[in-house]
Amino acid sequence: MGQNYDYFERGNLDIFSGRGPCLNGPVCAIKVISDGSGSHHGWYCDYIDVTTTGPNTGCAKMKFDVEQWLATDTSPYELSALTNYCPYDDRYIKSGTVQVVSSLNVVTST
Template sequence: MKKQIMGLTHLSIHLFIVLSLASIVRSEDSDCVYTIYVRTGSVLKAGTDSIMTVTLSDANGWGVRIKDLEKWGGLMGPGYNYFERGNLDIFSGKGPCLSAPVCSMNLTSDGSGSHHGWYCNYVEVTSTGAHVPCAQKTFTVEQWLATDTSPYELTAVRNYCKAKEEGGARKMLKGSGSVLEVI
């Protein structure tokens, strides 16, 4: 009798471990990998030390917000100075998959640092997932994100989505550091 109980307990523990691993694998299945390339302009004083937030959206109104691009997925190595004149900076990380390819981008500077102004040439985004085809979109920015230089804004929005006027609330997936959460 004691052997049967021990065997049952042992089986229960193994079953628990297998089910736990299955749920972890399943949860990672719904994540996509986003790789973001950011080109800073080569004009004088184009670089910045400000923190950049990127919001990527699809044509259905779903989006992913990355609040601090460098902390989320900076790939350039320790001690690297991001968003400096002439640089091509690369970021990559996981986040929830969108329902369609990325077609809209909101790039926002927090305006911090000794020289907050920043000139961005472009942002290129690639995304892929386990059951999601690879997609790529380049957003031409060619704009200062600054309060002391035209257009006197810290945000650049580029929307290449096909117009869909349905009046519904915009659904947004929100990021905090390297963890993206659904609102």
């Protein structure tokens, strides 16, 4: 995906990559957020695949089934979605008790 790639278009599979600190355990929760900008700001997130690796560490993969619109004009009328497969409940993530070790901010505009 290059500089001129048009992200978040209907039917596209978009790929992002980034770096973050080494993790002590597997990724077990993910929160995806839309900034709500653009003339067609709403988008549907089917799933997110996360692959992690590091020095002297094999690859680990996790699939998060989001299956939600990120829009203010479509149910559930939210610009964020939390998918949590952690052994504790969402309240800890929402309250900030669980440390967020990295984030990916995606800004969309059309």
